[in-house]
Ligand SMILES: O=C(O)C1=C[C@@H](OP(=O)(O)O)[C@@H](O)[C@H](O)C1
């Protein structure tokens with residue numbers, strides 16, 4: 001399905017309810033499989049969380065998690081500990097290109113039985129679940145934090161817990177801290193000092209408890225972009241959010257000040273208001289803690305015609321697509337001038353935005369949602385627009401409801 005957006009104007013003072021964070025949800029689903037006394041409220045309805053739920057419930061010997069990176073990594077660790085089960089875990093053709101060797105090597109050194117079905121270092125994996133005998137492992141921490149979170153999530157069920165030593169510069173740190181915070185919330189003891197993380201084994205029965213998932217901040221980024229591209233005075237309310245979030249992408253509130261957007265934290269929601277023009281110089285953001293909002297920010301800067309330099313983007317090339325290349329190709333079709341390296345992207349200031357351009361989305365939900373706000377500036381076509389369901393199935397309905405003119 002392609003969606004054509006006619007140049008639109010936002011209705012003012014709209015309210016949108018966004019589904020639960022897919023990162024928090026997929027962690028809690030795994031913890032719930034280990035500790036059935038956990039109840040979850042405001043679970044994400046994203047494809048990735050639905051797939052995670054199904055995979056945890058299935059008795060089938062082949063599990064297909066499509067494009068869901070967290071599900072692939074978290075389930076690999078989980079299945080490795082499920083005594084006596086033999087399973088093949090696979091995914092989309094892109095998932096078969098997303099590296100997993102660092103996690104597999106760590107699990108093997110803890111005593112797991114995992115082999116590669118196709119290419120060494122990549123899914124699909126054949127996993128024969130067994131009791132893991134060791135409790136100390138070191139791994140590279142600069143490729144994906146999901147490998148680390150995967151190990152941490154199963155750690156409290158190992159006889160001696162787990163001691164991780166992280167080598168190299170640690171990437172996507174807030175996601176590791178999110179995992180540790182959720183473990184602490186359910187009653188598991190952890191520590192994270194410099195490059196060492198320890199998780200204590202769980203020795204007592206956890207009490208029945210309900211955890212409430214905060215709504216997804218990465219999804220909120222598209223509304224930040226929409227407000228940034230709107231006239232001064234335009235506002236929108238989105239829920240349910242809190243000031244002290246577990247999600248690193250909540251840094252949006254700070255970053256978008258530079259684009260003239262103020263964030264007001266109310267009881268359970270945030271109100272985004274365009275209060276002033278965007279800064280036109282010194283827009284520079286280091287995003288190794290918040291890689292998922294890079295696409296949104298790049299498109300906002302282009303839409304506003306301001307120069308913006310983003311660093312810390314070394315993980316973008318192994319996500320749903322090579323996001324650095326995808327951004328360069330699609331933004332340049334619209335008239336942008338983009339410079340990329342292995343880990344950075346610069347949007348140069350430009351005046352013109354071409355109209356009626358078709359944007360390819362490369363099976364990447366964030367390509368579709370990041371480019372959509374440009375509909376406030378020009379008419380634009382988003383190819384394969386249904387990719388949004390990976391994280392935000394209602395995106396297009398919400399988008400229409402706030403005033404966008406879709407065909
Ligand atoms: O742990 C998580 O929930 C995630 C961690 C990040 O991945 P990396 O650690 O691979 O950067 C992020 O990009 C992804 O969308 C979700």
Ligand SMILES: C=C(OP(=O)(O)O)C(=O)O
Pocket residue numbers: 067068069070071292319320366391
């Ligand atoms: C990178 C993402 O997800 P994952 O790695 O879990 O597939 C994302 O949602 O932007």
